[in-house]
Amino acid sequence: MDNSRRDFIKASAMASVATVAVGGTGVVAGESGETAKTSQAQKVQWTKSVCRFCGTGCGVMIGHKGEQIVAMRGDPEHPTTKGLVCAKSLFLPKIVHSKDRLTTPMVRKDGKFVPISWDDAMELMADKFAKAIKKHGPDSVAYYGSGQAMTEESYLCNRLFKGGIGTNNVEGNPRLCMASAVGGYVTTFGKDEPMGCYDDIWEANTIFLIGSNTAECHPVIFDQILAAKQRNRRLNIITLDPRKNPIVSVSRVHLAPVPGYDLAVLHSMAHCIIRDGKHDKAFIEKNCQFKTVKDGKPINVGFDGYVDFLKDFTPERTEMTTGVPAKDIEEAARLFSYGPTMSIWTMGLNQRIRGVWVNNLMHNLHLITGNISKPGASPFSMTGQPNACGGVRDTGTLCHLLPYGRSVKKEEDRQFFEKFWGSKPGTIKPKPGLHTVAMFRALGENKIKAMVMLTTNPGHSMPNLHPVRDAMGKERKDKPFIVVLDIFPTRTTEIADLVLPAAMWSEKTGVFGMSERRYQIHPQIKSPPGDARSDFDIMLDFAGRLEDKGVVKKGYIKGKFKTTDDIWDEIRLASKDTPYDFMGITRERLHKERGLRWPCPTEDHPGTARRFVKGDDPTLDHGKYADNTLFPGETKFYTAPDDRAIVWLRPALGPAEPADKEYPFVLSTGRVMEHWHTGTMTMKAEELRRAYPHCFMEINPKDAREMQIQSGDMIKITSRRGEAKIRARVVDMPQPGTVFVPMHWEDKDSLINFVCIDAFDPGSKQPEFKMCAVKLEKV
Amino acid sequence: MAIVGAFARVDSGQNASCQRLLCELAGVSTFEINDPDKVGILIEADTLDQAHSMVSQKIRSIPGVLGVWPVYVNTEDEQD
Numbered sequence: 001m002d003n004s005r006r007d008f009i010k011a012s013a014m015a016s017v018a019t020v021a022v023g024g025t026g027v028v029a030g031e032s033g034e035t036a037k038t039s040q041a042q043k044v045q046w047t048k049s050v051c052r053f054c055g056t057g058c059g060v061m062i063g064h065k066g067e068q069i070v071a072m073r074g075d076p077e078h079p080t081t082k083g084l085v086c087a088k089s090l091f092l093p094k095i096v097h098s099k100d101r102l103t104t105p106m107v108r109k110d111g112k113f114v115p116i117s118w119d120d121a122m123e124l125m126a127d128k129f130a131k132a133i134k135k136h137g138p139d140s141v142a143y144y145g146s147g148q149a150m151t152e153e154s155y156l157c158n159r160l161f162k163g164g165i166g167t168n169n170v171e172g173n174p175r176l177c178m179a180s181a182v183g184g185y186v187t188t189f190g191k192d193e194p195m196g197c198y199d200d201i202w203e204a205n206t207i208f209l210i211g212s213n214t215a216e217c218h219p220v221i222f223d224q225i226l227a228a229k230q231r232n233r234r235l236n237i238i239t240l241d242p243r244k245n246p247i248v249s250v251s252r253v254h255l256a257p258v259p260g261y262d263l264a265v266l267h268s269m270a271h272c273i274i275r276d277g278k279h280d281k282a283f284i285e286k287n288c289q290f291k292t293v294k295d296g297k298p299i300n301v302g303f304d305g306y307v308d309f310l311k312d313f314t315p316e317r318t319e320m321t322t323g324v325p326a327k328d329i330e331e332a333a334r335l336f337s338y339g340p341t342m343s344i345w346t347m348g349l350n351q352r353i354r355g356v357w358v359n360n361l362m363h364n365l366h367l368i369t370g371n372i373s374k375p376g377a378s379p380f381s382m383t384g385q386p387n388a389c390g391g392v393r394d395t396g397t398l399c400h401l402l403p404y405g406r407s408v409k410k411e412e413d414r415q416f417f418e419k420f421w422g423s424k425p426g427t428i429k430p431k432p433g434l435h436t437v438a439m440f441r442a443l444g445e446n447k448i449k450a451m452v453m454l455t456t457n458p459g460h461s462m463p464n465l466h467p468v469r470d471a472m473g474k475e476r477k478d479k480p481f482i483v484v485l486d487i488f489p490t491r492t493t494e495i496a497d498l499v500l501p502a503a504m505w506s507e508k509t510g511v512f513g514m515s516e517r518r519y520q521i522h523p524q525i526k527s528p529p530g531d532a533r534s535d536f537d538i539m540l541d542f543a544g545r546l547e548d549k550g551v552v553k554k555g556y557i558k559g560k561f562k563t564t565d566d567i568w569d570e571i572r573l574a575s576k577d578t579p580y581d582f583m584g585i586t587r588e589r590l591h592k593e594r595g596l597r598w599p600c601p602t603e604d605h606p607g608t609a610r611r612f613v614k615g616d617d618p619t620l621d622h623g624k625y626a627d628n629t630l631f632p633g634e635t636k637f638y639t640a641p642d643d644r645a646i647v648w649l650r651p652a653l654g655p656a657e658p659a660d661k662e663y664p665f666v667l668s669t670g671r672v673m674e675h676w677h678t679g680t681m682t683m684k685a686e687e688l689r690r691a692y693p694h695c696f697m698e699i700n701p702k703d704a705r706e707m708q709i710q711s712g713d714m715i716k717i718t719s720r721r722g723e724a725k726i727r728a729r730v731v732d733m734p735q736p737g738t739v740f741v742p743m744h745w746e747d748k749d750s751l752i753n754f755v756c757i758d759a760f761d762p763g764s765k766q767p768e769f770k771m772c773a774v775k776l777e778k779v
Numbered sequence: 780m781a782i783v784g785a786f787a788r789v790d791s792g793q794n795a796s797c798q799r800l801l802c803e804l805a806g807v808s809t810f811e812i813n814d815p816d817k818v819g820i821l822i823e824a825d826t827l828d829q830a831h832s833m834v835s836q837k838i839r840s841i842p843g844v845l846g847v848w849p850v851y852v853n854t855e856d857e858q859d
Binding site: 006009010012013014016017018070071072073074083084085086087090091215219220222223226227230250673674686687688690691 | 780782783784785786788791810812813816819820821823826827828830831832834835845846848849850851852853
């Protein structure tokens with residue numbers, strides 16, 4: 001690199017920092033305009049896009065020269081992330097151009113993968129599925145998708161399997177990460193998705209981070225919280241996490257219950273709030289109802305019944321059962337009621353057998369204090385994937401859902417989609433399909449004969465991995481046929497029968513919908529490597545062949561769509577007149593603007609910051625839910641029964657597998673900043689991989705002393721399901737009696753998901769990754 | 780040569796001391812940003828690996844630094 005070029009890059013780097021750091025909307029020196037402008041002197045073209053990783057949805061600018069992506073930076077014009085990104089995002093060019101990319105279809109023959117032509121591969125796939133459907137019925141096949149697939153891809157697959165093939169065996173990895181959040185929103189408010197947005201961070205006086213290592217897992221949001229705290233000296237942070245995560249250093253209160261016993265802490269906070277008269281009586285009177293479950297049925301108990309229920313949760317009694325000091329519970333309750341209060345949570349609440357309940361209890365605190373649907377006041381579930389919200393939750397690509405808040409159980413919803421999609425009447429089944437854990441169990445029992453998986457890695461990410469991997473890969477009579485679409489070889493592709501190379505992110509055009517209901521488009525910038533094709537293209541091809549083989553109605557999909565652009569208008573129409581309505585989010589607007597938050601019913605609508613608020617939420621102005629008796633700023637939970645959100649009286653029960661004499665430690669799994677999920681992508685950037693070359697197990701110094709463990713010692717972690725060998729890191733982060741292991745490394749010796757439990761929440765069906773009992777042994 | 784632009788968010792009142800400590804690191808220079816709680820950082824290193832280590836280990840451990848956010852990474856040199 002010559003000096004003038006280096007000086008230019010340094011100037012660009014400094015200008016980017018300056019632009020981002022002041023939160024401005026300027027552009028980097030040497031460039032101008034909005035998108036796709038060329039810096040002629042350097043011949044680097046910059047194109048607006050969105051990051052490929054977590055659910056924050058950071059706006060990015062991709063610098064490319066022809067087919068080569070050469071640089072990344074945050075998009076300073078992005079309205080919420082304002083140019084900030086994390087290290088993972090900046091290494092995306094290296095990941096896209098990795099030499100390890102899959103480039104040709106491969107089929108397993110005599111135990112080895114050999115190349116196969118696309119035509120033969122697609123014919124083989126279609127033939128296996130068609131034969132299974134004809135011989136064993138539609139429920140003998142299954143789809144397992146991802147919160148990383150594009151909205152158009154997930155919608156197409158949902159349409160194909162539910163309305164074309166006629167099976168609800170449609171699942172995806174969001175079942176593993178945010179199904180409990182969905183269950184929480186639906187059981188409390190009637191419909192899914194947060195009502196608030198990132199703007200609330202800047203308006204809050206209290207931010208309650210619960211079950212969320214925001215500093216490492218959503219670092220851009222964490223910076224916004226720090227910035228808000230520096231701007232607003234009254235802002236206090238409460239952290240609830242059994243582990244002393246990096247946020248604790250900036251928190252006023254750290255609540256660290258025994259893992260799995262936080263429900264009692266939240267009830268106790270509610271007890272304190274009401275005892276001290278800090279609840280919002282007028283808001284409760286108008287907007288809330290109180291319910292418990294008796295003999296399997298919900299019954300109303302009224303506010304007095306709730307107060308009576310909370311009597312068991314005095315801070316002193318709660319301290320005895322949870323280990324959280326009573327004074328800290330009192331302080332957290334006081335800060336929470338001070339408000340406006342925003343709560344942010346992720347997997348620590350969701351990956352639990354009590355996931356839906358603990359989500360309900362978070363909503364309870366917001367409802368009884370009226371801290372909801374106002375600036376700075378929001379119960380906000382963050383997602384871990386870039387398109388779990390838009391792609392899977394919203395499109396209903398799970399076994400019990402239909403798009404945009406509809407359910408397979410409701411006849412009117414089934415009939416609507418059979419007509420809308422052009423399915424034969426009766427194709428969509430009223431019974432939910434198999435949820436994720438049940439789906440892999442059915443696979444192991446050969447009840448599912450053919451299954452396709454895309455953009456996900458269940459051979460690594462599922463809990464209790466041994467039976468899951470056996471289900472997919474163990475040779476046996478009538479072994480199911482497994483098709484995997486991916487960009488890299490993974491622990492899942494290695495046990496597949498057919499591997500199809502897929503295009504990645506910047507090699508295809510599609511929509512991601514992130515945590516705050518913002519839909520954003522990422523455009524195609526380069527061609528896929530080798531013979532790789534987009535998942536959309538592959539599944540479109542597959543659908544056409546199923547039509548040819550007579551298991552899907554002729555013309556159901558074939559000929560209707562060629563590109564993701566073609567299907568977007570149908571997706572918009574599917575949302576019309578629902579609480580999600582985004583008819584106004586056209587392809588043109590997505591390319592031009594920095595994303596739009598639904599509802600956005602018309603092409604001149606700016607999108608909605610907060611739902612359920614008159615004057616902000618357009619759903620209250622027009623259509624089925626319109627209410628012109630409300631004053632601007634008034635709240636109405638129009639999706640809830642009788643327009644009243646439900647405060648649930650949930651039992652404060654613990655985890656599925658607490659520590660015991662035989663397995664005396666509680667294992668919790670999580671993440672580090674440099675890596676993402678199963679490491680499929682981030683481990684391909686050498687710099688990120690070397691930042692954490694090996695898995696590690698955090699153990700408290702007290703436990704380490706007692707067991708004579710030192711940092712670097714190899715430890716065998718054993719549960720009732722499996723074992724892993726991982727080096728110890730002695731650090732005062734996990735509380736005594738607990739250990740923490742990140743889940744990113746695919747090395748089989750240290751793959752912690754062999755150890756995790758597959759017990760799941762009875763409502764959300766989400767597994768309990770966050771705690772199980774283990775024993776430790778120095779090896 | 781790897782070039783990384785980043786900013787550090789620092790404790791209020793710690794800007795000057797953080798800048799001083801940052802400048803002691805090899806290959807790191809700082810620049811003013813119109814925000815007293817942030818310090819602009821330019822890292823020049825032989826490899827991206829070294830630049831990343833600088834961010835993830837050395838800069839993050841400086842007293843008063845609350846977090847470091849890389850904003851610009853150039854990989855062009857490695858891919859030419």
